[in-house]
Amino acid sequence: MEFTHTRLLVDNYKECFLFYRDVLGFNVTWGDENSNYADFKFNGATLGIFERKQMVEAIGGEYSVNIEKTDRTALIFKVKNVEETYQELKNKVEFITKPTEQKDWGIKVAHFRDPAGSLIEIYERI
Numbered sequence: 001m002e003f004t005h006t007r008l009l010v011d012n013y014k015e016c017f018l019f020y021r022d023v024l025g026f027n028v029t030w031g032d033e034n035s036n037y038a039d040f041k042f043n044g045a046t047l048g049i050f051e052r053k054q055m056v057e058a059i060g061g062e063y064s065v066n067i068e069k070t071d072r073t074a075l076i077f078k079v080k081n082v083e084e085t086y087q088e089l090k091n092k093v094e095f096i097t098k099p100t101e102q103k104d105w106g107i108k109v110a111h112f113r114d115p116a117g118s119l120i121e122i123y124e125r126i
Helices: 014-025 052-058 082-089
Strands: 001-011 027-029 037-042 046-053 073-078 095-102 107-113 121-125
Touching: 001 052, 001 121, 014 037, 037 073, 037 107, 073 082, 082 095, 082 107
Parallel strands: 001 046, 073 121
Antiparallel strands: 001 073, 027 037, 037 046, 095 107, 107 121
């Protein structure tokens, strides 16, 4: 596995996009203020921001702004093959989603949580 970036899950996407681009001056490497997902590069690191509602829907959850404990961050790992990694890990972790092609995102993904409940995504480009 290769750790590729941290993704912030936000309810105010456009405001956050403008903050990271215009206030902090991070370089946009993917997305724009209306895409609901963007990657920023700074000092060799990548930060992603994603509309939380879409992430909740992708993992089969129910979106609400009133939920006390919600996903705000996701750890993202690029793998060579999502299906193979899923098979290697399925007896060690409880997957939230099975390997699924997200054609709009251009990736195949699967999701699980660490023991503290942090959301983890494994992905490959399709």
